[in-house]
Amino acid sequence: MSVNAEITEGPLSGGVLPEPVGQSRPILPGDDPFYVPPAGFAAAAPGAVLRSREVELALLGVIPQKVSAWQLLYRSCDLHQAPEVAVTTVLLPFGADPDEERPLLAYQCAIDAIADKCFPSYALQRGAYSPGSLPPLEMLIIANALERGWAVTLADHEGMGGYFGAPREPGYRVLDGIRAALSFPPLGLDAATRVGVWGYSGGGMASSWVAEMAPEYAPEIDIVGAALGAPVGDPGETYIRLNGTLHAGLPALVVAGLRHLYPGLGRVIRDHADDEGIRRLDKIETMSTVEAVARFARDDFDDYTDIPLADILATPEVLEVFDDIRLGGRIPECPLLVVHPVHDQIIHIEDVDGQVERYVEGGAHVTYVRDRLSEHLSLMVISAPAMLEWLTDRFAGTPLPPSGTTTVWSIASSALSPLHGLLTVGRTAVRVLFARPLGPN
Missing domain, CATH: 1.10.260.130 (434 Repressor (Amino-terminal Domain))
Incomplete structure (x- = not known):
């Protein structure tokens, strides 16, 4: 219900926002009153939900997705830890029982832009018009988490300013978005929920900041692992x-x-x-x-x-x-899986090698896979099965694979990736394209 959505106000809202009437597409964040901080929000605890609404998602704004989705406005902070609000889109598999136990995946989209039409909270909505933005295409990857029964949170990690490349604050916003998701009753999660982190390219950079900032900013969150694809490094x-x-x-x-x-x-x-x-x-x-x-x-x-x-x-x-x-100045406490193409045409392998080296020297557990055959765009898809399996193992408490660096011809044929993995990702993409329900079969 991206147009005439019911808006639920938190205790600091100061009133109910007017609902848009007769809109053919969702309002851009910069013009949408849902994103306006309510009076007194700074007094709320980080991650406190200030406002929520149910929304409808669609691939490229056109193909409706059968998934339960809400947007949460919550209290967070900026680069200097000054209070601000942020928005995350939270998802449950189609027909999911919120009373069933499930993990939470914090997936960071590659926003890689300043314009608010590229924010996930806008670009993933039904009716959104955001040609050339990347988050809508990532719905084909995100759907795989829903097919496994996971809950998902998709924060607008660049904030309302859209400051692509900013340090630390993407971590604050995502971590507070996780706090908001864990406390949002319709998701049925709680403080003991296991949390995984995943992102690729600009999303991998944001996910790196999540892993780096978690020990000092949100140590109470049970982050069991972070999967970082082509995470920029420097x-x-x-x-x-x-x-x-x-x-x-x-x-x-x-x-x-x-x-x-x-x-x-x-x-x-x-x-x-x-x-x-x-x-x-x-x-x-x-x-x-x-x-x-x-x-x-x-x-x-x-x-x-x-x-x-x-x-x-x-x-x-x-x-x-x-x-x-530069990433690597703080050491994550959760285990990491890092994948990167040796011949990446956008992010040089040396920069990610350096990020991994800084983590390892600081005592982090890092499984680093360097892929010889892929390039930047193709590895996002090819590495998805390995990322999903690795996160599944972390949620299940399976013993970690050895820490260390491996250079392979293709991660698709490595020990981390099941042979049927790409077929499963392809089947899920078909379900997204044909608007089939997204959830465990």
Whole structure:
């Protein structure tokens, strides 16, 4: 019910929001009163549900999905732990009995954009129009968790600002979204629920922050494992490598967002970028991921600065940002499965090797699989069976596989992936395409 949804208010709401009438598609988050913080929200505990509504999901906004879904507005915090609100979309398998025990999967979509039309809470709704955004395509992966009977939470982990590439705060928002899901009565979960974490690419980066921040921010959550696919590792190095390439729009998206979070970076950009460079950063904030990559292919920020880009990258303000957004500075306590293509055309293998090395040196249990044959996009699908089986084992309490690094020709034929895994993922994709109920058969 994405259009005329019943809205349930929490104790701090201060009244019932008006329901949209006659809308043909859901309202964008920036215009939707559901996302407006209620008065006094900052006094609530992190993860407290402030507002909820039932919604209807659809693949690409068109093919309705048979799954129970709600949106939760809850109290969280930003990069500096100042109170803010965030939204997560929570799912139960079709026809699920909330009294049955089940695990919770925190799946982080690859939002990889600033525009709110790319947020999962909007892009996954029936009637949503978000061409070029990535979360709708990930419904084909998320459905596999529902087919196994799991509950799922899909946080808008970039926050209302859509700050792609920001450190720490994606972890805060996801962890508070987990707290909100565990306390939301229709899901039937509780504090003892086992929680798994999963994401790929930009979602893998956000999931890394979840795993890193959990020990200090939400130690009470029973996170039994985090599956990290192509998790970026070092966003600063990724920016340097991708600038001027076919994928130059991705680092431009990161810079466009982070300039609002880091005053020093914003000042450097204002001082040294010309008017056209600033206009391009402003424009990219309105674009979906695919649109930004297509529009800014081979764009070189060196063409829009009054001094060489190398000199800008060497300034203390930029180096501070690069150091802050690098993953691996905090050590997860949950076991990790990391997968990455050796020949990834977007995220260099060395950057993920470095992230894993920092985790291992800090004492984390990491099973790291490097895939020789896949590239960035294909590995997301090919690795899904291994991720699902590994998470299933963590929920079941199965003994962990050995910690260590393995380089394979394809993860699809590795010990982590069952032979029928890709067929099962394919069958689930067919169920999504044909609007079949999503839940255990």
